[in-house]
Amino acid sequence: MPEISYREAVRDALSRAMREDDDVFVMGEDIAEMGGSMGVTQGMLDEFGPERVRNTPISEMAIVGAGIGAAMQGMRPVVEIMYEDFLTLSLEQIVNQAAKHRYMSGGQLKVPVTIRTQGGAGWSPGAQHAQQLEAWLVHIPGLKVVFASTPEDVRGLLWSAIYDDNPVVFFEHRTLYGIKGEVPEEIEPIELGKARIHRQGEDVTVVATGRLVHEALAAAQEAEAQGVSVEVFDPRTLQPLDERALIDSVKKTNRCVVAHEAVVRGGYGAEIAAVVQHGAFDWLDAPVERVGAKFVPLPFAPVMEEFVVPHAADVLEAIYRTVGRTA
Amino acid sequence: MAQVFPAERELRRVIGAGHSVPDRALEGVGERELLELYRSLVLLRTYDERSVVYHRQGRIGTYAIFWNHEAMQAGAVHALEEQDWIFPSYRESAIGLLRGMPASTVLSWWRGHPAGWWNPADYNVASICVPIGTHVPHAAGLAWGKRLAGEDAVAIAFFGDGATSEGSFHEGANFAAVMRAPLILFCNNNQWAISTPLDAQTRAETLADKAVGYGMPGVRVDGLDVLAVYEATREAVARARAGDGPTFIEAVHYRAAPHATADDPRVYIDLERVEEERQRECVGRYERYLRRLGVLSDEQAEQIRGEAAETMRRGIAQAEAEPAADVALLFEHAYADGRVAFASELAELRRLTGGTEAVEPDEGPEVQV
Numbered sequence: 001m002p003e004i005s006y007r008e009a010v011r012d013a014l015s016r017a018m019r020e021d022d023d024v025f026v027m028g029e030d031i032a033e034m035g036g037s038m039g040v041t042q043g044m045l046d047e048f049g050p051e052r053v054r055n056t057p058i059s060e061m062a063i064v065g066a067g068i069g070a071a072m073q074g075m076r077p078v079v080e081i082m083y084e085d086f087l088t089l090s091l092e093q094i095v096n097q098a099a100k101h102r103y104m105s106g107g108q109l110k111v112p113v114t115i116r117t118q119g120g121a122g123w124s125p126g127a128q129h130a131q132q133l134e135a136w137l138v139h140i141p142g143l144k145v146v147f148a149s150t151p152e153d154v155r156g157l158l159w160s161a162i163y164d165d166n167p168v169v170f171f172e173h174r175t176l177y178g179i180k181g182e183v184p185e186e187i188e189p190i191e192l193g194k195a196r197i198h199r200q201g202e203d204v205t206v207v208a209t210g211r212l213v214h215e216a217l218a219a220a221q222e223a224e225a226q227g228v229s230v231e232v233f234d235p236r237t238l239q240p241l242d243e244r245a246l247i248d249s250v251k252k253t254n255r256c257v258v259a260h261e262a263v264v265r266g267g268y269g270a271e272i273a274a275v276v277q278h279g280a281f282d283w284l285d286a287p288v289e290r291v292g293a294k295f296v297p298l299p300f301a302p303v304m305e306e307f308v309v310p311h312a313a314d315v316l317e318a319i320y321r322t323v324g325r326t327a
Numbered sequence: 328m329a330q331v332f333p334a335e336r337e338l339r340r341v342i343g344a345g346h347s348v349p350d351r352a353l354e355g356v357g358e359r360e361l362l363e364l365y366r367s368l369v370l371l372r373t374y375d376e377r378s379v380v381y382h383r384q385g386r387i388g389t390y391a392i393f394w395n396h397e398a399m400q401a402g403a404v405h406a407l408e409e410q411d412w413i414f415p416s417y418r419e420s421a422i423g424l425l426r427g428m429p430a431s432t433v434l435s436w437w438r439g440h441p442a443g444w445w446n447p448a449d450y451n452v453a454s455i456c457v458p459i460g461t462h463v464p465h466a467a468g469l470a471w472g473k474r475l476a477g478e479d480a481v482a483i484a485f486f487g488d489g490a491t492s493e494g495s496f497h498e499g500a501n502f503a504a505v506m507r508a509p510l511i512l513f514c515n516n517n518q519w520a521i522s523t524p525l526d527a528q529t530r531a532e533t534l535a536d537k538a539v540g541y542g543m544p545g546v547r548v549d550g551l552d553v554l555a556v557y558e559a560t561r562e563a564v565a566r567a568r569a570g571d572g573p574t575f576i577e578a579v580h581y582r583a584a585p586h587a588t589a590d591d592p593r594v595y596i597d598l599e600r601v602e603e604e605r606q607r608e609c610v611g612r613y614e615r616y617l618r619r620l621g622v623l624s625d626e627q628a629e630q631i632r633g634e635a636a637e638t639m640r641r642g643i644a645q646a647e648a649e650p651a652a653d654v655a656l657l658f659e660h661a662y663a664d665g666r667v668a669f670a671s672e673l674a675e676l677r678r679l680t681g682g683t684e685a686v687e688p689d690e691g692p693e694v695q696v
Contacts, residue, residue, distance in 0.1 A: 065464020070472030106444025
């Protein structure tokens with residue numbers, strides 16, 4: 001199996017879809033000659049030309065809105081919002097338009113647009129270029145929301161997102177673009193709404209998304225050395241959530257930690273905790289622990305940024321809390 | 328490559344006014360087309376006037392009145408081909424009638440009944456856009472998609488003067504211009520955004536001036552002159568189809584009716600100006616033009632009005648004969664892949680309706696346990 005980076009995996013899914021299917025095209029700011037601010041679309045202009053790898057004006061509302069319009073007439077556009085912080089500029093189109101058109105036409109209009117975006121701390125960009133805002137979109141009926149954590153997953157999930165007939169908001173993490181992983185020769189689509197258990201365990205289920213999946217895996221390894229067996233559960237699709245798999249996992253381990261980079265308050269972890277306490281109430285041996293960023297805008301100073309967002313050590317502490325140990 | 332298109336100042340007119348402004352003939356428009364235009368105007372006028380009555384009778388909900396906006400709607404739509412897409416705002420709610428949509432469908436929309444959901448692809452008429460200007464980027468994207476797909480179709484987006492203050496209008500217009508998308512931006516400048524007058528909306532001398540900044544032609548027409556609207560739109564469509572990009576059309580008039588059935592404009596509008604505008608209302612004005620040409624007889628006018636009235640009688644009867652909506656539809660249509668709802672919410676619905684089978688979750692992701 002070839003080994004590719006997360007960045008290459010995104011590009012591979014886009015390119016293969018565009019090779020096979022004239023209905024797929026990409027559109028966004030600086031994605032053509034420059035190949036996108038994260039280098040994801042590098043080389044695609046040469047292969048597909050400027051009509052299908054389309055640089056746009058700096059107009060997030062129009063990028064998503066035009067994606068909706070093109071999707072309405074049968075295309076499968078993949079639009080890029082350079083930083084998820086800039087989703088704010090296109091929220092009208094995502095929340096009131098993309099998410100609603102199907103419903104308001106009595107199911108007769110489909111809007112198969114994929115909105116790719118990325119974010120995440122770890123490189124000190126300050127308060128407006130590194131947020132994790134996925135929870136906002138999970139709150140909107142009509143949208144599907146994906147957050148991929150590995151090269152294999154990002155490729156298989158993006159493929160499914162492109163071919164899903166619903167609008168999909170697809171989150172990538174800034175610091176994951178360089179990580180490498182093995183992928184199958186051919187793309188194996190990953191069903192939206194299907195979780196992945198990265199590691200089986202007996203004592204605690206850590207539900208993690210994005211970068212925190214990797215932090216959770218590191219924490220799990222350390223806990224293992226201390227005799228605590230940790231299951232690492234990545235929902236991959238935040239909406240719809242694979243609730244059955246989640247509850248089954250917690251019924252097995254009897255404890256649950258949720259971990260994401262977004263702030264804890266009102267975060268996606270709160271939804272996970274609610275689903276777990278309702279579905280596995282009698283199986284829980286400890287309160288659900290939440291790990292996430294502190295409730296403050298991301299500071300610019302690297303040391304402060306590191307303090308605000310969670311790392312493996314924070315996950316490990318939370319694991320120990322659920323089993324009544326101290327680190 | 329870049330080109331400056333100075334915006335027009337004068338309003339284009341075809342229909343004359345008294346002795347000072349003579350009628351102008353319109354090239355390529357025969358008697359049959361002239362009468363078809365009249366039929367469309369009368370149909371829209373009848374729809375609008377009857378709808379206000381239906382609202383007062385409690386038979387439809389709050390309704391956005393478009394009285395005296397018919398010339399813009401009919402003139403523009405007649406300049407399009409079947410394959411061209413229309414993006415209406417709420418002011419153009421009945422524009423689908425000009426594409427063969429049954430009156431009962433539009434009336435059902437205003438009644439909040441599922442029979443009012445039409446498939447946009449059946450008529451190439453997008454869903455009615457109620458937020459202001461948010462459909463301009465959709466129209467730009469659809470037009471761009473048509474070009475990518477190699478289809479010879481254009482799109483037209485209708486919006487009001489107030490929409491030109493919205494970010495989505497600006498982004499959509501600029502986007503379409505940069506992409507050379509085959510789009511017509513049709514601005515119904517009735518000079519009022521509910522109670523906000525145009526001079527509180529912009530410092531630009533004309534709205535067509537905005538087109539200069541986007542590098543597209545800005546055309547001004549008399550919004551009550553159906554033939555001037557038709558001619559300007561026909562030109563814009565030809566330009567778009569030839570690959571020369573979008574055109575901004577500013578159709579100017581003065582809103583002579585309330586914004587909607589929930590609005591009482593007497594507290595803010597210039598009533599004398601309204602009265603003047605009513606004197607030159609667009610349907611009568613066109614009718615007099617046709618009579619001057621000798622194209623329309625009393626019998627024909629009577630017959631066309633009768634047909635429109637009958638369409639509305641039949642439309643409201645059909646809309647009211649629709650069976651009550653299936654409550655299970657509440658959770659339908661949110662997603663393409665079956666009903667996605669939570670077991671507890673479905674159970675609540677089932678309890679309230681006393682039904683069982685209709686609200687079972689069908690295919691789709693697992694529901695909450």
